[in-house]
Amino acid sequence: MNNKKALTLYLVGALGQIIVVCVIAFVLRRYGVEVGYATPLGWIIIAIGGISSALWGAIISIKYRNTGFKTVICDFFRIKQSPLNYSWMILFLCLxxxxxxxxxxISIRVWYLPIIMFFKHIVLGGIEEIGWRYLFQPLLQERLHYILATIITFFSWGLWHFLFFYLDGTHADVIPFLIGLLVNSFILSALYVKTNNLWICVMTHSLINVFSQLVTGGNQYVGYFSKVVIIVIAIMLATKTIRKLKQYIGLFIHSRIYNGK
Incomplete structure (x- = not known):
């Protein structure tokens, strides 16, 4: 499977699946059937639509990289990482x-609530990283510059989110949501480029969702400043890492050619 086919199949699969589920939800609602978290049928429909990015990310990754499902699962739970990798995650979260x-x-009613929310958001949010950061953006970066690949991922991920919002019946302020999603796209993509680790992205995604639900208020101007700083750091971190990787690959190829002669 070549790069272009893998990209096409992933988008057709991930977006196509959730669009079909949205159509089913629309028809059911027209006939008075409740689709949402209040009914078992609603949970099933939301789950089928919500798993689309992870499902197709795993399927195409296995086909494109000639690996097995076990590899995807191992990468998802590859918790053992260097302290530096976790330090980058903490830096981005703090900013x-x-x-x-x-x-x-910060509003925490009981001490164990954040722990429960963290594991919940791994399933309801972090799992998306199998599609968007583990597969889709790396495929784009094989053809495009990191910044352009991140922006395309942001638009595709945003479209997927709005379809999912229709499914579960939630609403979001469009502009703030899109700004936050753009910043998160740079955070998560930079972390994946730097660490080459799916778990770091899964954990970060989950923690962002948790903190977003627990914190309120804050200085608006500091928020604007921190978002700009995050994007700048993400671009610098990712592009520097990619540049070093290309240098290592170039030296390796040169060494193999030289030794072969």
Missing amino acids: DFLPVVFGGR
């Missing part, structure tokens, strides 16, 4: 929620 330090607040 992302820096505005809360200036006039915001």
